[in-house]
Amino acid sequence: DVVVVVRGPEAPVRLVQKVxxxxxxxxxxxxxxxxxxxxxxxxxxxxxxxxxxxxxxRRLGVGVDHLRINAPDERRTVTRYGVRDVVISRLGDDYLDWRRAVIRLKEAAALYDTDPDGVTFVDRGLFRAEVKLPAVAPTGQYYAEVWLFQDGAPAAVSNLTLTVEKIGFERDIFEFAHRRPWSYGVLCVLLAAAIGYGASRVFRRS
Structure with a gap:
């Protein structure tokens, strides 16, 4: 069996709950x-x-259910029975629900995907796997792992590093928005106002 894993750059995720x-x-x-x-x-x-x-x-971290996603600010170490230290979370039994919410949001944005039929063999020893990147996928270094499993155990692994970046006009807009967010925001408001004014003139004439 062959398993292909592709990971993008890590980014913190902040969640709130309506109470x-x-x-x-x-x-x-x-x-x-x-x-x-x-x-x-x-x-x-x-x-x-x-x-x-x-x-x-779980040991290999293969599959969305086995991602090592933690909330370190919610953890604290306590001494139990005066013998050993134990790490506990403020979230308690709700921790898994919060963690699952992170994965659910990523899946909704097509940023997390699991394809059980995504690897096909095209010839003896050769296989093919397609990686679909949504438009909102982050830029930066991506890491691909190709695992070979035999009888339920990993027999070999190959690693590859990829670079994902925006090109052309889209890249210029992206970089400008991050270098000068205030200027980008003002331009967006002015552009929206101009489009609205132009549309009102057209409708007025008709």
Missing amino acids: QRAGVWINSRPVLFEGAPGFYMTASTRPLSDIANFGQL
Whole structure:
């Protein structure tokens, strides 16, 4: 079995939850997750659960359910029984729900994907896997891993580094928006106002 994993650059994810206090809905204290790739995709010859067991996939970090996403600001170390230190989370039993929300948001934006039939063999020893990058995919260094599994265990792995960047006019706009966000915002407002004014003139004449 072959499994292809592609990871984009990591970026922190901040989440809030709507909670009701005194009859009013407000945002909860934000939770910051770290270690979440900006893009993550797995393609395999068959479902991951049929290729390796839960423990192997968790150890290798293969599959969205096994991503090492943590909320370090929510953790603290306490001493239990005066013998050993234990790391606990303020989120308690809700931690997995928060973590799943991170993955769900990424999947909705097509930034996380799992394709159990994404690897096809085109010839003996040769295979093909397609990686679909959405327009919102982050730029930067991407890391690809090609795992070969045999009898449920990893037999070999090959690593590849890719660079994703915007080109042409789109790149110029992207860089300008990040270098001068205020100027970019003002230009967007002026452009929207000009378009609105032009449209009102056209409708007025008709």
